[in-house]
Amino acid sequence: MREIVSAALSEEAVGADFAALPVPQSYRGAVVLRDESEMFQGMATADKEPTKSLSVREVPTPEPAPGEALIAVMASSINYNTVWTSLFEPMPTFGFLQRYARSNEPGAERHDQPYHVVGSDLAGIVLRTGPGVHRWKPGDRVVAHCLSVDLQSPDGHDDTMLDPEQRIWGFETNFGGLAELSLVKSNQLMPMPKHLTWEEAAASGLVNSTAYRQLVSRNGGQMKQGDVVLIWGAAGGLGSYATQLALNGGATPVCVVSGERKARLVRSLGAELVIDRAKEGYRFWKDESTPDPKEWKRLGSHIRELTGGEDSDIVFEHPGRETFAASVYVARRGGTVVTCASTSGFRHEYDNRYLWMSLKRIVGSHFANYREAWAANRLIGRGMIHPTLSTVYPLSDVGIATQAVHRNQHAGKVGVLGLAPAEGLGVQDEALRERHLAGINRFRSHRS
Ligand SMILES: NC(=O)c1ccc[n+]([C@@H]2O[C@H](COP(=O)([O-])OP(=O)(O)OC[C@H]3O[C@@H](n4cnc5c(N)ncnc54)[C@H](OP(=O)(O)O)[C@@H]3O)[C@@H](O)[C@H]2O)c1
Structure with a gap:
C-alpha cells in the first residue's frame, strides 16, 4: 500500500x-x-x-x-x-x-x-x-x-x-x-x-447528483428561473447542494435550517431567505399521530412573508414524516413536492385535499442516472457548484x-x-x- x-x-x-x-x-x-x-x-x-x-x-x-x-x-x-x-x-x-x-x-x-x-x-x-x-x-x-x-x-x-x-x-x-x-x-x-x-x-458525488436530479432534471422538479424553492435541511448534505443549484439556476431558495450557525452558512452561500426551524419552534405534529394543520399554515405564512407573498413552486423534501404534510400544504397551486427520503419516518400522512384541489404533484426521486451524475460533476469541475x-x-x-x-x-x-x-x-x-x-x-x- x-x-x-x-x-x-x-x-x-x-x-x-x-x-x-x-x-x-x-x-x-x-x-x-x-x-x-x-x-x-x-x-x-x-x-x-x-x-x-x-x-x-x-x-x-x-x-x-x-x-x-x-x-x-x-x-x-x-x-x-x-x-x-x-x-x-x-x-x-x-x-x-x-x-x-x-x-x-x-x-x-x-x-x-x-x-x-x-x-x-x-x-x-x-x-x-x-x-x-x-x-x-x-x-x-x-x-x-x-x-x-x-x-x-x-x-x-x-x-x-x-x-x-x-x-x-x-x-x-x-x-x-x-x-x-x-x-x-x-x-x-x-x-x-x-x-x-x-x-x-x-x-460531492452522491449528494450533488441526487440534488441535481431532484431539483433540476426533467425527472425531478424541473426547476426554472424565478422559481421559489423551499429547501429543508439547507445546510445539510443534500440541502447545501440544492441551495447552490437553486441560486446557480436563477431560482429563489427559501432555506430551512436549525440554529443560527447553519443560518449563517446558507447565507454565506448567497441565500437571503432563511427560516430557523429551531428558533421558530415548528411542531407539525401535536403528538405521534395527530398532525397540526395550524403549524402548516404558520409555515406557509412565514414563507409568504419572506418572498413577498409567493408560495413555493418546488419543495425539496427529505425529512419525511415530520415535515411532509407541511410540504404538501405550502407548495403553490400547481407546484411540486419532490421527495428522495424519509429521515424522520417513512410512513407519511398528509391532507390529500390540498394536493388534488390545488393540482399539486408529488414526485419520487432517487439518486441520479449516469447523465445526471455526469452533469452534476461537470458543475463542480467548472467551479459553478462547490x-x-x-x-x-x-x-x-x-x-x-x-x-x-x-x-x-x-x-x-x-x-x-x-x-x-x-x-x-x-x-x-x-x-x-x-x-x-x-x-x-x-x-x-x-x-x-
Ligand atoms: N434517495 C437518494 O438518492 C438519497 C440521496 C442522498 C440522501 N438521501 C437521504 O436524504 C436524507 C438527508 O440526507 P443528507 O445527506 O442531506 O443528510 P444530512 O446531511 O443529515 O442533512 C439533512 C438535514 O435535514 C434536516 N433535518 C433532519 N431531520 C429533520 C426533521 N425532522 N425536520 C426537518 N429537518 C430535518 C437537518 O437540518 P436542520 O437540523 O438544520 O434543519 C439536516 O441537516 C437522508 O435520509 C438520506 O438517507 C437520499
Missing part, C-alpha cells in the same frame, strides 16, 4: 507506473459485520451508536470482473446511507448483498460476505481495470458516482435509474468507498475536478464521523481520508482553485 501512496503523491508517476504496482492482497475498509446485525435490537434510533457497529478491518482485495475497476481511494465522505447501514435500519444491508449475489451478474456472488465494506463516495486513482474497460486506465484520477446498474433490461435504457437491477454502490453492494481500495463499475467513474483536494473532490466539506476524519475514526451525522452535529459534508496521508493534497489546477477558494472553504468554519 505504501508504494501506491508514494505513486499517488508523486508528480512524475504515469499510468504505466500504476499498472506496474503490485495490488495488495488485502486492504483496510470500514465495515459492519453480519454477526452484529442484531446488536441494537430494541433500542430507539437516537440511542444507537455507529461507533459501536462500524469498525475498520482488513479484508481481501476483490479482483475486478468485466467492466469493473479497482480504485486506490484517497478520500471518501460520509453519506446518510452509511448512517442507516450502521444502525441496521430500516433493515440490515446484508439482505441487499445476498440478493445481489443471487442475480445473474458476473462476479455478483463476491458481494455476499459476512462483512459489508460501506461508503458511496470516493476520489482516487484507477489501479486496475477488468476485461472490456477501455475508457479508463491505471493512473487516471477519478471520482465515482454511486449508481451501480446492469442495463441488460430495456427498462433502464432511457433513464438508467429505472433499470430493475439498479443498486447504490457501497450500500446495496459491497467493497464501498470508505476504505483504502474500492471496487466500482467503470461507468461509475468521472474525472476528478482538477482544482480540488482529494477530500474536497470526494465530498463542495460543502466541513470536517475531515481519518479512516480509523469513521464511526465518530458517522455518529456526528447521525446526531445532526455536522454541516454540509463530512470527509474521511483513505490513502491520502493528510488533507490538502491532490490539487492539479491551482489557478482555478485560487479563483474559487472562498467558495470551496465556506463550510470549513463548521466543526462537528
Whole structure:
C-alpha cells in the first residue's frame, strides 16, 4: 500500500507506473459485520451508536470482473446511507448483498460476505481495470458516482435509474468507498475536478447528483428561473447542494435550517431567505399521530412573508414524516413536492385535499442516472457548484464521523481520508482553485 501512496503523491508517476504496482492482497475498509446485525435490537434510533457497529478491518482485495475497476481511494465522505447501514435500519444491508449475489451478474456472488465494506463516495486513482474497460486506465484520477446498474433490461435504457437491477454502490453492494481500495463499475467513474483536494473532490458525488436530479432534471422538479424553492435541511448534505443549484439556476431558495450557525452558512452561500426551524419552534405534529394543520399554515405564512407573498413552486423534501404534510400544504397551486427520503419516518400522512384541489404533484426521486451524475460533476469541475466539506476524519475514526451525522452535529459534508496521508493534497489546477477558494472553504468554519 505504501508504494501506491508514494505513486499517488508523486508528480512524475504515469499510468504505466500504476499498472506496474503490485495490488495488495488485502486492504483496510470500514465495515459492519453480519454477526452484529442484531446488536441494537430494541433500542430507539437516537440511542444507537455507529461507533459501536462500524469498525475498520482488513479484508481481501476483490479482483475486478468485466467492466469493473479497482480504485486506490484517497478520500471518501460520509453519506446518510452509511448512517442507516450502521444502525441496521430500516433493515440490515446484508439482505441487499445476498440478493445481489443471487442475480445473474458476473462476479455478483463476491458481494455476499459476512462483512459489508460501506461508503458511496470516493476520489482516487484507477489501479486496475477488468476485461472490456477501455475508457479508463491505471493512473487516471477519478471520482465515482454511486449508481451501480446492469442495463441488460430495456427498462433502464432511457433513464438508467429505472433499470430493475439498479443498486447504490457501497450500500446495496459491497467493497464501498470508505476504505483504502474500492471496487466500482467503470461507468461509475468521472474525472476528478482538477482544482480540488482529494477530500474536497470526494465530498460531492452522491449528494450533488441526487440534488441535481431532484431539483433540476426533467425527472425531478424541473426547476426554472424565478422559481421559489423551499429547501429543508439547507445546510445539510443534500440541502447545501440544492441551495447552490437553486441560486446557480436563477431560482429563489427559501432555506430551512436549525440554529443560527447553519443560518449563517446558507447565507454565506448567497441565500437571503432563511427560516430557523429551531428558533421558530415548528411542531407539525401535536403528538405521534395527530398532525397540526395550524403549524402548516404558520409555515406557509412565514414563507409568504419572506418572498413577498409567493408560495413555493418546488419543495425539496427529505425529512419525511415530520415535515411532509407541511410540504404538501405550502407548495403553490400547481407546484411540486419532490421527495428522495424519509429521515424522520417513512410512513407519511398528509391532507390529500390540498394536493388534488390545488393540482399539486408529488414526485419520487432517487439518486441520479449516469447523465445526471455526469452533469452534476461537470458543475463542480467548472467551479459553478462547490463542495460543502466541513470536517475531515481519518479512516480509523469513521464511526465518530458517522455518529456526528447521525446526531445532526455536522454541516454540509463530512470527509474521511483513505490513502491520502493528510488533507490538502491532490490539487492539479491551482489557478482555478485560487479563483474559487472562498467558495470551496465556506463550510470549513463548521466543526462537528
Ligand atoms: N434517495 C437518494 O438518492 C438519497 C440521496 C442522498 C440522501 N438521501 C437521504 O436524504 C436524507 C438527508 O440526507 P443528507 O445527506 O442531506 O443528510 P444530512 O446531511 O443529515 O442533512 C439533512 C438535514 O435535514 C434536516 N433535518 C433532519 N431531520 C429533520 C426533521 N425532522 N425536520 C426537518 N429537518 C430535518 C437537518 O437540518 P436542520 O437540523 O438544520 O434543519 C439536516 O441537516 C437522508 O435520509 C438520506 O438517507 C437520499
